[in-house]
Amino acid sequence: MPRPEFVYVSYIKTTPERLWEALTSSEFSKRYWFGTELRSDFKVGSSFALVTNGATSDIGEILEADRPRRLSYTFKHVLKEGLRDEPVTKVVLTLEPYGDVVKLTLTHEGFTPQSKLLDGISSGWPAIMSNLKSLMEAGEALAMPPPCAEDKQ
Amino acid sequence: MTIDKFKPTLVYTIYIKSTPEKVWEALTTGEVSAKYFFGNSVEVAERIGGDFIVRQPDGALHISGEVVEYDPPRKLTVTFNVNWPALIEKLGPTLVSYEIEPAGDAVRLTLTESHDRPLSDDILSGGRQGWPAILSSLKSLLETGHPLVVKMAPPTRMLAALKALGIATP
Numbered sequence: 001m002p003r004p005e006f007v008y009v010s011y012i013k014t015t016p017e018r019l020w021e022a023l024t025s026s027e028f029s030k031r032y033w034f035g036t037e038l039r040s041d042f043k044v045g046s047s048f049a050l051v052t053n054g055a056t057s058d059i060g061e062i063l064e065a066d067r068p069r070r071l072s073y074t075f076k077h078v079l080k081e082g083l084r085d086e087p088v089t090k091v092v093l094t095l096e097p098y099g100d101v102v103k104l105t106l107t108h109e110g111f112t113p114q115s116k117l118l119d120g121i122s123s124g125w126p127a128i129m130s131n132l133k134s135l136m137e138a139g140e141a142l143a144m145p146p147p148c149a150e151d152k153q
Numbered sequence: 154m155t156i157d158k159f160k161p162t163l164v165y166t167i168y169i170k171s172t173p174e175k176v177w178e179a180l181t182t183g184e185v186s187a188k189y190f191f192g193n194s195v196e197v198a199e200r201i202g203g204d205f206i207v208r209q210p211d212g213a214l215h216i217s218g219e220v221v222e223y224d225p226p227r228k229l230t231v232t233f234n235v236n237w238p239a240l241i242e243k244l245g246p247t248l249v250s251y252e253i254e255p256a257g258d259a260v261r262l263t264l265t266e267s268h269d270r271p272l273s274d275d276i277l278s279g280g281r282q283g284w285p286a287i288l289s290s291l292k293s294l295l296e297t298g299h300p301l302v303v304k305m306a307p308p309t310r311m312l313a314a315l316k317a318l319g320i321a322t323p
């Protein structure tokens with residue numbers, strides 16, 4: 001049985017270089033990731049952390065950094081009780097030119113069956129990816145609160 | 154029609170800087186859909202049980218179905234049957250549902266594709282490939298005034314699986 005995963009595909013009018021920059025820039029990430037900073041130098045073997053208002057929510061290690069085509073890192077939630085005991089997962093981002101747009105595929109994999117973290121990231125990623133697309137194409141992110149899994153009935 | 158036995162095979166959520174009314178209009182108006190849906194025009198009857206039709210740029214019938222839920226500007230559910238010979242007999246009907254919800258100053262649009270029987274990943278690859286492109290283009294259109302130019306053919310694995318089932322494709 002394959003382990004549960006989350007896949008999200010988005011088409012963005014930009015170049016792979018600009019999108020890579022957005023996916024690996026700590027300052028830029030705050031604008032589309034609801035104030036969250038990506039802390040890493042994005043070199044293979046380097047550490048990775050998501051930090052919001054000084055609080056670290058997730059940590060990992062850069063596994064692949066093939067600019068501007070493929071980025072992957074391990075992903076371990078460390079903040080919320082009930083989620084931080086779940087095993088390490090993996091995030092893979094692939095960037096493919098598609099005419100004058102870029103196909104961005106995000107795969108978040110390695111969840112246990114009935115993972116609570118999977119519910120959380122399944123509501124989080126579409127909002128983050130939608131924000132990123134708006135920022136790249138229209139110059140500003142969306143004015144909305146970060147979604148939470150409880151929103152879904 | 155009863156939709157209880159349908160199970161979701163694809164859920165795609167996208168947030169759009171727009172209003173529920175404008176998203177509804179984009180989903181139900183042929184002139185707008187032609188801009189983001191590979192040139193295809195939708196026609197939606199404004200009542201449950203009415204026709205849902207998608208025409209190709211040359212006017213040919215591409216998809217036909219029935220309006221199952223109609224609640225503007227919140228929810229639209231239709232049967233969504235591609236007009237390829239023997240497709241509906243072999244695969245059963247496809248159900249597509251759009252849910253529109255306010256999210257701050259944006260709109261959350263959730264697309265759900267459902268089927269009334271198990272289908273292979275090869276068959277389902279068509280929707281999995283197409284919907285993100287269509288809805289990405291819809292978002293670009295509503296936010297920037299310009300749809301995306303994304304040219305794509307149906308996935309070869311889907312065409313091969315349809316052929317193996319005796320379903321004719323263009």
